[in-house]
Amino acid sequence: MSDVALSRRLLAEGFGTAFLLAIVVGSGVMAERLSTGNVALALLANALATGAGLFALIQMLAPVSGAHFNPAVSLAMLLRGELSARDALAYGAIQIAGALIGVAAAHAMFDLSLFSLSQHPREGFSQAWSEFVATFGLLLVIFGASRQGTMSVALAVAAYIASAYWFTASTSFANPAVTLARALTDTFAGIRPSDAPIFVLAQFVATFAAVFVGRVLFPLSGEDSHIGRRHRPDARH
Template structure:
């Protein structure tokens, strides 16, 4: 099996696992704590942070554990990698997140596909996605460019867990997971109409994160890129 096929499989499985963790823990939180939204968010954030850290550890040596289109794009631009990587990674990341969301729905005896009805609109939420995504890019590539990629799993997991609470959008920070969350009408869901502005905000945040990384860490350590949120 070629490296490209293994890498694509790693991105698909990791993205599916991430979506299953986000959506599944959201459904579980909604059912376990039906009257306490704050506790629901904590349960969702805690499970997602732990699951993401584990997925990065598992798939970092297979695909780099991107699981996120903006991370893949920034990695390509920042380190002058071939754009063919995006052609392979982005479709499987999106498909993986869709499959993971559907799997989570089925595991909790919900309809396999139920379009999200949660309206996540408004400038504060879009600003939050810009901030959350810029921060994620900065965390990842600050570690990569200073030779500390081995810390990415706990750092990214901790950052996303914290960003659930310090952003009003609960930090999607990932276009693929945003698409996946359109397929569930649950605590973690998002309506298709409000998903696309989120994705635009995420790419704006990625561009700002890229600029910050280039300014703060102009010289990269000589090590391969690993670990993505």
Template sequence: MNTSLLRRLAAEFLGSALLAALVIGSGIAAQRLSPGDVGLQLLENAFATALGLPVLILVFATISGAHFNPAVSLVDSAMGLRAWRDTAFYIPAQVVGCIAGAVLANLMFGGSAISLSTTDRMSPPTFLAEVVATAGLILVIFALARTGRAHVTPWAVGAYIGAAYFFTSSSSFANPAITIGRMFSDTFAGIAPSSAPGYIAAQLLGAALAWGLVRWMFAAERERLA
């Protein structure tokens, strides 16, 4: 493993850890600041995520591409933009990073380092919502890349995820790694281990659908910019 790959894996680990800490930590803060008002809790959680996610992307984009998400890495390789070997290393770094971020968030707010979530989120509507949320995220990222507007991706991703907290019934996890990480925090942002496999399946399905859609809809733009 060369130094360049190690730097990229470190970036994916740190970025994923900070993303999980951001999502879970802001969820815990919202739960404590606005007890009894779930709508306000969700707004505070979404607002913090929409602000923080673009910053993390900007910090790590020049090192690893700032994926922090196995669905993004898989589509990146399926598009021929990144070696499959890199993705095989990226995904464990992302998953372990998100678990570490969950532990960090728990500790920062005085909780147990690990507390398995008891929040059951899986249902047919939330399965559909995760397909939509993930497909939309992948579409935003790779449509902008194919049309020469990758420089606005951090802001577009932050805005999309912030909005998707509200327009999807699943609160838009849209990321298998953070779904796993959120299992380890029995707080506002958590997800029960029994619900996680369904969410991850929906996310992978959404990513596959978006991959096909991007290749079909934006083929002419890629050829024009080549």
């Protein structure tokens, strides 16, 4: 991505993260309203919409910015030497700003206050552990799929997130920007602000763990470095 101006990459990251949150929150509101109290059906609709939206956003924006939409992903790419510290900080800041814009946009579409503190409790070890597992798995999926190109990343990430909605107790936030923004929506997708810090901590701890394991499974140097580097210009999600 070094050949793409930072301003364009930041615009893509902000735009993509905003749309991601609009999808997550908006589909959650719609699902809750239409499911007539069936929480399983609402979660299924929310998961499918998020997976489909992620696929489209990654396909569209990966060639511009790498389509991170997630400070944990940007940190992982910094630790793997694929993103500079300056760019990683800028990515994180614009991702958080975009996430907040996305929440406001979703609320406006459903005639809700632009922001409202969530009352949805998500506390305890099981929730934090779920976020560790969800984030750790997401990053390994990205490291592995990126060796095959953008289409593989888009499909793999979309499928993983849709499934992680169901196999984790937390419904797989796996994203610090998403977590912070979802604390400001008192809807189906929300998280109580007091529960958000442990989610973010678990996500960042998982990032370091995933980078360590990823260096063993998917090295960027050594005998198979030519494989790891072949698709890096358009697959750094």
